[in-house]
Amino acid sequence: MSGALTQQQLEELSEKHDVYKHQAESISQQIHVVGITIKDVETALITITTLKDESAGIETLVPIGFGSFVKANLINTDTIVVGIGAGVSVEKNIDDAKSFLEKRKNELIKYQEQLNNTIAKLAQELQAIEKLAYKHQQSQQPMHAE
16 A cells, blocks of 8 residues: 555554554453463462472461461471362472473463564554554645745
C-alpha cells in the first residue's frame, strides 16, 4: 500500500491495529504471570536446597496467605509434595523434586522467551501500521506555497 489509502483500507488497518494491540496486552499479562511463576519455582528450589541439610523436627513458618504464617514443626525433610499440574500433587524425594522443579523452570523460561518474541513481532506490526497511517495522513495535508 503506497500513497493514499482508501477509507476501507484505513478501517482495515485500524481494526488490525486494535487486534494487535489487544493481543500485545494479553501477551504482556501472560509474561507477567509466567515471571511470577518462575519466581515461585525459584523460591521452592531455594527452600528445597535449604531443607536438604535440615533434620526432622525443626520449627519453621508456613505461609497461609496474605503475608501471614503459622509456626509448624517439620516431621519429614526427606520428601517433598510437588504439584505436577491439574491440581495433582505427588511425593518425591528432595533430589527428584529439585530436578522436576528445575525442569519446570527451564520450560517456563523458554515459554517466556517465546512470548517475548511474539510481543516483539506484534510491536513491529503495530509500528508498520502506524507508519502507513502517518504517511497517509501526511499525503492528505495540502501543500503550502511559500
